[in-house]
Amino acid sequence: KQAEKSGYDHFMLKEIFEQPKAIRDTIRGRITADNSEVVLEEVKMTPEEIKGLKKIFISACGTAYHAGIVGKYVIEKLARIPVEVDIASEFRYRHPIIEPGTLVIIISQSGETADTLAALREARRQGARVVAVTNVVGSSVSREADDVIYTWAGPEIAVASTKAYTTQLLSMFLLAVRLATVRGEMKPEEAKEIINEMKMLDTKAQAILDNSVEMREYARELARSKCVFFLGRGLDYAVAMEGSLKLKEISYIHAEAYAAGELKHGTLALIEEDVPVVALTTQDDLFDKMVSNIQEVNARGAAVLALATDGRTEVEKVAGRTSYIPKTHPVLAPVLAVIPLQLLAYHTAVERGCDVDKPRNLAKSVTVE
Ligand code: G6P
Helix, strand or coil, X not given: CCHHHCCCCCHHXXXXXXXXXXXXXXXXXXXXXXXXXXXXXXXCCCHHHHHCCCEEEEEECHHHHHHHHHHHHHHHHHHCCCEEEEEHHHHCCCCCCCCCCEEEEEEECCCCCHHHHHHHHHHHHCCCEEEEEECCCCCHHHHHCCEEEECCCCCCCCCCCCHHHHHHHHHHHHHHHHHHHHCCCCCHHHHHXXXXXXXXXXXXXXHHHHCCHHHHHHHHHHCCCCEEEEEECCHHHHHHHHHHHHHHXXXXXXXXXXXXXXXXXXXXXXXXXXXXXXXXXXXXXXXXXXXHHHXXXXXXXXXXXXXXXXXXXXXXHCCCEEEEECCCCHHHXXXXXXXXXXXXXXXXXXXXXXXXXXXXXXXXXXXXC
């Protein structure tokens, strides 16, 4: 068992550190040699079919659902196709309207989650084309979908998903760029820029991991909290949801993710002296708005940890602590922003003596509805 962990104390930590490789493996073979185009041959839709897409649904559970939320932002932003994201157990019971030109994307690390599989079947029954994003070759989801994008994260053992999530994000980016290019929504220079940035994500992820001691130190403080808030806007909000889930799952500390702009409509009432708030500020166009949100919680005594992009030191004026992540294309930032949050959840759980790899009441793959 110890050998399988290659010297790490837990599978989760090993899997967090495997992310640079997982990122590389998931991109490999899916872009042209000159970095100008996404190939993604496994999605066998013709250009005409791609141009004819009117609507996309994304459906998944847990962490994969959070990857779907990032997918929505990115596909809508780059490819300009309306996207709805549903938790799989909700999708099938809410009578979704599936008309010609609807694509359904199903995301599942294991490819065996009962609710997700049922959502896939419902989508197909109603005639939608289904693209599956899964980490397990030959899984049920992969066998029943029309097209399969495999995430090449390698086996994920820890119940809390880490490298599967980051590779699901990469799959969303690849698909979004492909759809955007075919539909003429993205200029070749723009595609090239984003692809180049994608190729640098592994090195940038490594840089964050090399600095992991920062989160370990902060975790000592967090471990004593009863409740933690994660704030963000846009893609940062999507990452906040995943950061909050990670912390809940393995440290059993109550955590909530909030769209920062929604704070004053309720949550602000809960902010008092020393309440920990993790604030994500990676999205440049929303940076100033985030700074004022941080100011709002700071003024009420919250202990703010800001996650910012290298160079954006202004945030230090309002946040008690700031941790920096390397700069990348704003759309790709979730891949980097989630890593400190994974480390934070991990070290907090260790600090609290929790069973990190096998949290109470949870299973790696839920095959019952
Ligand atoms: C379980 C796991 C989660 C996972 C979810 C969906 O709840 O504990 O980590 O995100 O299932 O799993 P899937 O294999 O479909 O991605």
